[in-house]
Amino acid sequence: MPHDAAATSEDTTRRYYDTADVDAFYDAVWGGEDIHTGIYRGPREPVADASRRTVEQAADKVADLLTADSLALDLGSGYGGATRRLAERFGCRVTALNLSESQNRRHRARNAERGLDRLIEVVTGSFHAIPYPDRHFDLVWSQEAFCHSGDRTRLLREAVRVLKPRGALVFTDVMAAEDAPADALRPAVARLGVDTLATPGFYRRALRDLGLAHVDFDDRSEHLVHHYVRVTEETRRRERDLRGTISGAYVDGLLANLPLWVAAARAGRLRWGIFRCTY
């Protein structure tokens, strides 16, 4: 049977996010709403506040596009922080497509608590095979999910396929610098269950090949060091609590892995920012 890199990455991702340890870690350290890189105002800012700012600044980029009649799709929606914000801010309907059923259960419960369940549909599935027709959505959105893909060309093809001709694809992702040696990043990246990260150049080329003439990358890589330092500090500060709810092996793994991300960011080997892409 041919090796299917997309399916392998889906299995790894499902196993990763569907464990109680990972669920408890993201809840404790990120605040359980958003799980992506933050945009920081200061060195002591909580990860959750900075992560919220990222959603707001990415959403600013589609303020001219979305109305209450719009349909948006959030790929790899996690606990649904951005999904809810898009629905709340623009009054639009949002479909959240995500692999992890345990995240999706939590996501649906929060939507109901916030009275947003009438605008949001949470669907379990993969962005490698998006279960919607061509040209269906005004906005295709994603944050820190494409990094988990074992076949990014396929996922981008799917994301662009479901986009309306006047729509926009907006996403953030943690990426490698163009000149970063893959071997140097592999130990850090292993936690995501993939071999390599994309680069900004890869996204530009792949999206242009798919017909998106305007690929704008707002490079905010300067926030990466700060972000991984804050997440590492927070994990260390909460270590005792975390060991009460999360297995010791998982906490040990995190405390070994997170400094690798700090070092990679300090060495200039990572990139991060907000893409806005249109036809």
Ligand SMILES: C[S@@+](CC[C@H](N)C(=O)[O-])C[C@H]1O[C@@H](n2cnc3c(N)ncnc32)[C@H](O)[C@@H]1O
């Ligand atoms: C780092 S979390 C980000 C969650 C959310 N976007 C956020 O920013 O808070 C990565 C998410 O990608 C999802 N994911 C990874 N691979 C996926 C796939 N093939 N299809 C759908 N979701 C996927 C995971 O389930 C997880 O929710």
